Amino acid sequence: MRLIVNGKPGDFKDEATLADVLGDLKIDSLRVATLVNDHVIRRDNRADTHMKAGDRVEAFTFACGG
Amino acid sequence: MTIDPLNLGQTEFASRLLVGTGKFSDNAVMLKAVEASGAQLVTVALRRFNPDRPDDDLAGPLARLPGVTLMPNTSGARTADEAVRVAMLARELCGSPFIKVEIHPNPHHLMPDPIETFKAAKTLVKEGFQVMPYMGADPALAKRLEDIGCASVMPLGSAIGSGHGLQTADMLKIIVRDSRIPVIVDAGIRTPSEAAAAMEMGCAAVLVNSAIAAADDPVAMARAFAAAVKAGMAARQAGLMPMADGASPTSPLTGFLRNE
Numbered sequence: 574m575r576l577i578v579n580g581k582p583g584d585f586k587d588e589a590t591l592a593d594v595l596g597d598l599k600i601d602s603l604r605v606a607t608l609v610n611d612h613v614i615r616r617d618n619r620a621d622t623h624m625k626a627g628d629r630v631e632a633f634t635f636a637c638g639g
Numbered sequence: 640m641t642i643d644p645l646n647l648g649q650t651e652f653a654s655r656l657l658v659g660t661g662k663f664s665d666n667a668v669m670l671k672a673v674e675a676s677g678a679q680l681v682t683v684a685l686r687r688f689n690p691d692r693p694d695d696d697l698a699g700p701l702a703r704l705p706g707v708t709l710m711p712n713t714s715g716a717r718t719a720d721e722a723v724r725v726a727m728l729a730r731e732l733c734g735s736p737f738i739k740v741e742i743h744p745n746p747h748h749l750m751p752d753p754i755e756t757f758k759a760a761k762t763l764v765k766e767g768f769q770v771m772p773y774m775g776a777d778p779a780l781a782k783r784l785e786d787i788g789c790a791s792v793m794p795l796g797s798a799i800g801s802g803h804g805l806q807t808a809d810m811l812k813i814i815v816r817d818s819r820i821p822v823i824v825d826a827g828i829r830t831p832s833e834a835a836a837a838m839e840m841g842c843a844a845v846l847v848n849s850a851i852a853a854a855d856d857p858v859a860m861a862r863a864f865a866a867a868v869k870a871g872m873a874a875r876q877a878g879l880m881p882m883a884d885g886a887s888p889t890s891p892l893t894g895f896l897r898n899e
């Protein structure tokens with residue numbers, strides 16, 4: 574299925590969870606916080622969050638700022 | 640003289656200088672400047688993770704500096720809902736209860752939106768955050784933010800990154816006089832003497848970013864700000880002399896060089 578991850582389309586297996594998506598993209602799970610369709614999905618819940626085609630996934634980390 | 644600690648929520652900080660991490664030439668200089676500043680509350684922003692730069696890790700090195708607590712900001716949010724979402728993500732990332740609510744929808748002047756800031760602060764206080772709202776120097780808004788349970792208010796001295804100093808000094812004095820929570824000047828400070836002046840007028844702390852990051856020698860400037868904030872606070876604790884209407888002699892006026 575096709576998901577939009579950080580604004581870019583990508584293909585993932587149909588039964589993928591949010592944890593699978595991060596794993597496929599080799600994103601260190603501990604270093605990002607995640608949104609799915611603008612809802613915050615906490616780290617503990619990623620393995621139970623099943624994705625649907627068209628879902629928007631966003632992963633955030635810290636940047637410099639004042 | 641011992642400087643009284645800064646109390647924010649349940650946490651006590653020895654340093655009254657808060658620093659931001661933006662605009663530095665590179666992360667190594669930024670980390671050295673943060674360390675030199677002695678700041679214990681340090682702001683960071685959130686951005687999308689870049690898979691092309693997996694080693695681009697900011698939180699790790701900052702967290703390893705002794706005594707540093709992160710205060711993520713909500714910069715980039717244009718509405719209260721967006722700011723709340725950013726705050727939740729930030730808490731997930733670092734676990735810090737401190738959040739700098741920063742909502743400025745117009746990139747031309749970066750002035751904080753008071754209505755969205757108030758709405759976001761109210762929600763985040765209920766969610767258990769120590770809320771530190773960046774705001775215009777408006778005494779009425781400061782009181783409203785205090786009433787809903789913010790840990791501090793952070794009125795601007797002048798526009799973000801402008802270096803125009805304490806343009807809002809008259810309003811800052813009113814906010815300081817009326818507040819029961821710490822007042823932290825955030826934005827606009829260019830010189831250590833302005834930071835000292837803010838402390839002398841009763842502010843609890845100052846937050847400095849551009850003035851350090853854009854200095855020729857950011858590490859040395861961070862030390863200068865640390866000294867200035869301590870000096871300003873020490874001066875306030877020592878008690879400033881009252882202002883007189885006119886001159887008041889400091890030496891005897893006896894006319895010993897002429898006959899009287």
